[in-house]
Amino acid sequence: MSVFNKRFLRLLAALILLALCIPSSAIDIKFLKKDRTVVDGIAYQVNVKKEKAIVVKNPDGYNGDIVIPEKVENDSLTFYVEGIAAEAFKGCSGMTSVSIPRTVTSIGNGAFEGCASLTTIELPNAITELPSGLFKDCSSLRTIEMSASVKKMGAGVFKGCKSLDMLTLPTSLESLPTEAFAECSNLVYVGLPTGLKSIGHGAFEDCSSLETIEIPVGVKSIDSDAFKGCSSLRTFVFPASMHTVSNELFENCSSLTTVTLSNSIKKIEHDAFNGCTSLETIEIPNSVKDFGSAIFRGCSSLNNVRLSNSMKEVPSDMFRDCSSMEAITLPASIKSIGSSAFEGCTSLSSIVIPIGVKDIGGSAFAKCANLMDVTVQGIAPPKISGSTFAKSTEKEGTLHVKSNAYNAFTNNKQWNRFLTIVKQ
DSSP states (O other), X not given: OOHHHHHXXXXXXXXXXXXXXXXHHHHHHHHHTTOEEEETTXXXXXXXXXXXXXXXXXXXXXXXXXXXOSEEEETTEEEEEEEXXXXXXXXXXXXXXXXXXXXXXXXXXXXXXXXXXXXXXXXXXXXOEEOTTTTTTOTTOOEEEOOXXXXXXXXXXXXXXXXXXXXXXXXXXXXXXXXXXXXXXXXXXXXXXXXXXXXXXXXXXXXXXXXOOOOOTTOOEEOTTTTTTOTTOOEEEOOTTOOEEOTTTTTTOTTOOEEEOOTTOOEEOTTTTTXXXXXXXXXXXXXXXXXXXXXXXXXXXXXXXXXXXXXXXXXXXXTTXXXXXXXXXXXXXXXXXXXXXXXXXXXXXXXXXXXXXXXEOTXXXXXXXXXXXXXXXXXXXXXXXXXXXXXXXXXXXXXXXXXXXXXXXXXXXXXXXXXXXXXX
């Protein structure tokens, strides 16, 4: 036998002896560091070093009433259950309830998403954050109990919880995230904490049963679409802490009748009240200087409007299809009127164009079938196009102009389309 073979045999024998001396428990620990275990139908990811376990997704799914224990045992080792992994129970439509022990301190994103039969849940006091999509599409969830320790919520945390009807949020919460309660069609009441500072994009979008909501005085921002599609919302009061009415904020809030804008509001963005078909009256404070397009488009009941004296322009589509508007006073500060600004205002019978207006956009007064009295206060004819006024206005209505501006209007190729032009 060669020297090499003898050395190899001695080394092999030494390795075998060493292996025989390793305790079996050490082998188990090495195995368990990366292993998952199932105990009483609940799957866990275990961490031997930290003696902790996290509930994870079970390939066989979860059904019925699930009771998560405070601790589990495996191969003579004890693990304390301290967390629930992301999507651990996602899509478990047959799970009717889940009991979470006080040892759990964290829950991952979408942990209960799509648990369509889950009706109620109580979160332990140690939970300080509700992650994104936690209860998304839990369509049977009616009640949830959470402690005052919750300080943060992720996007879409209750989105699609169609059976959730009432909820009071913890006082420690400062921000309501994007789509927090979107599509909660049965939600009638949400108690917002007094320390709330912001409400995210689409937070209550399509909450079709929500009739009223009280915004705390400290809220500084409400993002776009926050109440879009809240078709039962009737009244809304802006706190003095806010400066902007975000775009599409109340779009298609078809029951909204009363809106109170505070003097702190400086900006109203596009489509803010688009489709609010029950809104009859609006008073825009003089603090508002910045206006977006189509703010009141489709507000078919709007008939009493007070515009801000700081307004420089009537933006495009601002009052388009406001079919109940019979009259409106444009402030002297107006310099231009955008395209289709009053298009489809079929009840509008007269309009006075302020002295400072230099430009009126195309179709600004198109489809205004009853507009028969137009007064222009300026000397120089504002720039218009062939589509600015309805043909019925030009053929049957009367254009009133200053005596010293009469020739300028009658000689203007657009304005002389009015068959009747009279001196004031």
